Amino acid sequence: MSGGIVAMQDAGYIFGSYALTFAVIAAFTWRVIRGGRRLANHIDDNDKYWT
Amino acid sequence: MTDLTPRSGPEPRPGSRSGRRKWLPIVVIAGVLVAGGVIVTQFLRSAVDYYCNVDEVGDRSGCDTNRRLRVQGVVELGTVVSSGGDTDFVIAFNGASFAVHYDGEPGGIFKECIPVVVHGRFDVASNTFMGDRVEVKHSDEYVSVNDARLSEADALADSCETGTT
Amino acid sequence: MTAATTPTTAPVEPALRVRSSGTMATRTLGIATIVTMGWLVAFGLGFSPADRDQRDAVRILYMHVPTAWLAYLAFVVTAVSSAMYLFGKKHSLGFDRVAGASAEIGVVFMALTLVTGMLWGKLTWGVYWQWDARLTTTALLFVSYIGYLAVRGLGGTHDQRAKRSAVIGLLAVIEIPLVHFSVRMWRSLHQEASVLDSDGDVDMDGLMLFSLFVGVVAFTLLYVWLLLHRSRVIAMEDLLDDQGLDRALDQRRAEFL
Numbered sequence: 345m346s347g348g349i350v351a352m353q354d355a356g357y358i359f360g361s362y363a364l365t366f367a368v369i370a371a372f373t374w375r376v377i378r379g380g381r382r383l384a385n386h387i388d389d390n391d392k393y394w395t
Numbered sequence: 396m397t398d399l400t401p402r403s404g405p406e407p408r409p410g411s412r413s414g415r416r417k418w419l420p421i422v423v424i425a426g427v428l429v430a431g432g433v434i435v436t437q438f439l440r441s442a443v444d445y446y447c448n449v450d451e452v453g454d455r456s457g458c459d460t461n462r463r464l465r466v467q468g469v470v471e472l473g474t475v476v477s478s479g480g481d482t483d484f485v486i487a488f489n490g491a492s493f494a495v496h497y498d499g500e501p502g503g504i505f506k507e508c509i510p511v512v513v514h515g516r517f518d519v520a521s522n523t524f525m526g527d528r529v530e531v532k533h534s535d536e537y538v539s540v541n542d543a544r545l546s547e548a549d550a551l552a553d554s555c556e557t558g559t560t
Numbered sequence: 561m562t563a564a565t566t567p568t569t570a571p572v573e574p575a576l577r578v579r580s581s582g583t584m585a586t587r588t589l590g591i592a593t594i595v596t597m598g599w600l601v602a603f604g605l606g607f608s609p610a611d612r613d614q615r616d617a618v619r620i621l622y623m624h625v626p627t628a629w630l631a632y633l634a635f636v637v638t639a640v641s642s643a644m645y646l647f648g649k650k651h652s653l654g655f656d657r658v659a660g661a662s663a664e665i666g667v668v669f670m671a672l673t674l675v676t677g678m679l680w681g682k683l684t685w686g687v688y689w690q691w692d693a694r695l696t697t698t699a700l701l702f703v704s705y706i707g708y709l710a711v712r713g714l715g716g717t718h719d720q721r722a723k724r725s726a727v728i729g730l731l732a733v734i735e736i737p738l739v740h741f742s743v744r745m746w747r748s749l750h751q752e753a754s755v756l757d758s759d760g761d762v763d764m765d766g767l768m769l770f771s772l773f774v775g776v777v778a779f780t781l782l783y784v785w786l787l788l789h790r791s792r793v794i795a796m797e798d799l800l801d802d803q804g805l806d807r808a809l810d811q812r813r814a815e816f817l
Binding site: 352353354355357358359360361362364365366368369372373376377379380381383384385386387389391392393394395 | 577578579580581582583597601604605610615616617619620623624627665668671672675676679680682683782786788789790792793795796797799800
């Protein structure tokens with residue numbers, strides 16, 4: 345690995361950008377999954393075109 | 396005849412929008428229209444021709460010395476002097492140059508031989524641009540610090556080319 | 561990433577065995593996305609070198625650029641799906657759901673582009689934000705698609721929603737070339753393109769370019785995964801709305817019998 349994470353300049357901004365990106369993606373993904381599970385319990389399997 | 400007109404107060408169903416506040420999209424659309432107006436205004440005021448080049452100051456329409464300007468040029472080699480929290484340097488572009496006095500220490504990746512945009516006013520008496528904001532305009536070229544081309548790149552930087560575009 | 565649960569202790573109604581929007585294909589895709597994201601972190605924060613001028617700040621590029629490109633792609637998919645709905649013979653609502661799902665994902669990616677760009681800008685330019693051509697047109701694009709999503713939520717029938725949002729989806733996509741070429745058309749603080757530039761050259765170190773490639777692959781997989789799931793969720797929402805309406809009408813008819 346080049347440099348080294350400890351010696352990285354402006355590590356707060358750089359790690360912050362990665363952490364923020366993955367946090368937002370995780371939150372959106374969780375919302376989609378939760379919506380899918382909640383609604384799937386009220387829909388007949390025959391109406392789920394992906395099954 | 397059966398009355399099929401909607402009744403108020405239906406029970407919210409899973410996935411139904413009936414339980415949600417109906418006015419929310421309208422508020423969002425209103426906000427979007429206001430934000431869009433602000434953005435378009437900013438575009439017309441600021442984004443079109445974001446800066447004047449050094450050689451255009453006092454020469455080109457919109458780059459008059461009696462108004463607030465944003466000036467783009469390359470920081471000349473060996474001209475950066477920092478003292479008492481202020482920074483002095485010379486910017487050049489296309490054969491023209493002038494001194495800049497900046498009330499502060501530039502942030503970002505400011506250094507010699509890098510293009511910058513300085514906000515401020517031109518002081519004709521001292522032929523100095525009095526800057527109150529400096530933005531570094533980095534290039535679209537990405538070169539590894541470990542790359543073998545580094546020496547070549549440094550040689551190019553040392554020549555401190557001031558560009559013509 | 562999702563799991564269709566099959567309880568072992570209680571009998572399950574045959575018609576309700578699938579309890580999520582996932583399938584074996586999306587689960588495989590989800591695992592591939594997580595693995596590729598891991599590679600992206602390894603290359604972005606570890607293996608890729610620092611830049612001569614920007615030093616380590618260049619690592620934000622591997623989040624900023626892929627999210628921007630995938631946001632563009634998402635909005636183009638919205639426009640194509642909108643056109644398929646509007647001009648298709650069947651006016652299939654499936655296209656409308658893909659359009660809506662893609663726009664939602666695009667807005668999330670565009671928001672990430674703006675935030676990571678601001679952090680990158682602070683490190684390189686010295687400022688978080690400036691009203692230059694690229695930033696201003698990008699902000700306009702972002703706000704336009706928030707408006708698109710708000711219009712989708714206005715209510716009415718599914719066909720009304722599909723028609724009005726399709727028109728907006730087709731109009732808003734015109735902004736993408738404006739954003740992309742803004743740095744060439746006007747003087748901008750934002751740098752010009754390094755990969756998809758006008759002369760076809762790639763002004764980027766090899767390992768940096770590969771790290772960017774990993775980022776684009778990772779976010780593309782994520783986009784496809786999210787698009788499949790979100791489209792299915794919207795389909796279920798629509799179905800429940802329809803079923804709810806049917807039930808209400810049946811109930812009302814029964815009151816008069």
